[in-house]
Amino acid sequence: MSGILLLEQALNGLQFGLMLFLLAAGLTLVFGIMDMINLAHGSLYMVGAFLAATFAELTGSFWLAVVLAMAGTAVVGMALEISVLRRLYARDHLAQVLATFAIILIANEGVRLIWGPQVPLSAPPALAGPVQILPGLDYSSYRLVIIAVGLAVAVALYVLVTRTKTGMLVRAGASNREMATAMGVDIKLLFTLVFGFGAALCAIAGAMLGPILAVQVGMGESILILAFVVIVIGGIGSIRGALVGALVVGMADTIGRAFIPALLREFLPPQFASALGPALASILIYVLMAAILFWKPQGLFPARG
């Protein structure tokens, strides 16, 4: 197991983790403030990717497409919140799960109707080539940019949430909704804006991961599960928890998938290793989640007091 390989996988893990964070941040806020399980969050990620693909084709510019996709997805998200999701805040978790599951079905077919099952999205040509970050390690410049964007958003989010008035209102809402209302916060508007903001974050992740993971119907489901694992590990309602959780999950999943099969081959006969390896790698994050919940049932940084 070479150090170079490990570093490369670590960077991949960092990149994936930061994108997961974008999804998890919106998800944890919605869950923390509105106490709502939103399975449709993955669908917003998908819509963001599809919109980015369309805008990229229309404008010829990848980055412009990302910005437009953010705006478009935010609008879609807020429309969804106002029309449907609002009615679910008062309902129990089962109703929320089922209703947002229904939205997944509708969104998947809706996207398929409008765009078809898949659309192409390529990284900007300027970033097509690799960059040598260490002797012996050439890394995709596009992935480096993803890391940069992810870090920038994380920092911006941190500043927004801890240093601005809006951010403090959001945190207040996350830990105590009644108190926030008592302090004169227009809760309905806050919810809608938070939701739209979360949708925009999803769009960034969808657009940026699109060139790597393929923009296709149903892309939301697999990443949604990971996002939920992230917020459960990190603690519901906590942005800091979402970041830590996302990095943990992103790293563990990427490095696990890269090295566990090889590791097993050292110790087990080949037929077992090839069967067990991928399976173990896939379930690693779930085992991790179960273990963390066992010791800290509220996650690492629970926001609710």
Place this chain on the structure above:
Amino acid sequence: MRRWTLLAVLALAVAFPLVARPLGWEFYVGFASRIMIYALAASSLNLILGYGGMLSFGHAAFVGAGAYVVGILMAEGVASAWVSWPLAVAAAGALAAAVGAVSLRTRGVYFIMITLAFAQMIYYIAVGMKAYGGEEGLNLPARSSVGFGLDLKDDATFYYVVLGVLIAALYAMHRLARARFGRVIEAIRENETRMEAIGFATHRYKLVCFALGGAVAGLSGALLANQNSYVNPNLLYWTQSGSLMIMVILGGVGALYGGLLGAIALLVLEEVFSVYTIHWQLGVGAILLAIVLYAPQGLAGLLARRRDG
């Protein structure tokens, strides 16, 4: 009124394959079997979710476990239903007991997540089982053998076996709901803290309920493996658990026939919509959303209202 409806439905169900052949509806006998198998699966989830109030999002894992037991045994040369089906039930029940023992330590959304996580783990294990098809799945050379000169390959014979199993299961659930156990479970759902305060080890009862639901799910999985002559990891993917939950809420959470009504509703809806469009999931999604928002008691609730009102 209720008893007559029941007898009428039963009579129709028994007569169905007999009239299907002359009417040229043979395809629908297989379809009806499929509905009944999913009704069994949904009813087993209803026991956990509707009666027990436990929002388990990993139920498809127990269905899949039962299916894989039958598939694996068949691949290893064991074709007798008398061996593989009880084993499927036992395996799924044991799995559910293990998952429940860990998951029931948690509450609320954490419980949902942990059950989901366990289901995903089992899914990936199924995908990893290259010897039994891995991601491609496993074809079964034939349906299970039951003896007595009956061949399950015949759709009508299979239909009657499934019908028999479903009736037995629903009757058992009916008895269970009225027995001490059922009363305790529904009381726990109503006010768990007070149940502890009057001396019930609530955790134990929830675990038993969870394991029972898993066991019956395993039975439905065994039947499903036979129905399709095929097992595949997709049976265990979390969206399958979602489908089962849709059936439960469509039919009516906690109602005895909720699983049955829901399976009928969803599968018929899917079938009807797919005639018109490949985008039938949109229709299903829209109806599901409407039900959650406007008719949360599902079909059973609507029927009850019509009877009373």
Place this chain on the structure above:
Amino acid sequence: MAETPAAILRVEDLHKRFGGVVATDGVSLAVARGEVHALIGPNGAGKTTLVHQLSGALRPDRGRVAFDGTDVTAMAFHDRVRIGLARSYQITSIFRKFSVLENMVLPVQARSGSSLSFWRPRAAEAALFDEARRVLAAVGLAGREGVAAGTLAHGEQRQLEVGLALATNPRLLLLDEPMAGMGPEDSERMIGLVAGLKGSISVLLVEHDMDAVFRLADRISVLVSGRVIASGPPAAIRANEEVKRAYLGEEVAA
């Protein structure tokens, strides 16, 4: 160490804190067999938290709870009920959707054998329902069996509340403000009920209603800020200066 203690409940140096808040600060008290022992104190003194620790809903940080000679400090909530230590709730916690009779049959069922019974209908067990009716009559709810518990008047709900605990056949009953929100007629009935238990069932009565307390209690302990500042017969408590200062002087008799 075999002993038949005079005290059915002995609490030794109980401590409990939540973050920075000290809820229970070294509480020691004893409830003698057959007595009604009242626990009074201002709001926020930590009375309910103490009841939670005695019943098993909360674990204390330090200290010991002994029930009839057995150390129950770490015993599970439902297990304590099984050995005779039951409680009622300050905020009514009943089964609102069930009928009054269905409510009352549950604690009876809990102590009448295993409920891991899956086939025989419970409705066939006449003995359970007869016993449930008996307890309902004892708490004054005879004739209300078929009513949905959630539709009962407040006073009747409190009767059911206490009745559920009573139906577990306890040797010690922890009553957390049974008279909460009750009018004079209902209070009178509840006082009669508790008085009737004297001698057969020991009672730890948490109450604000001073009239009830002084009529019922054999002994009174006063809890202020998580500590017992005085414990003794009613007359002694009434005369106690510290108690008067901390509590009684400000208390408005219900």
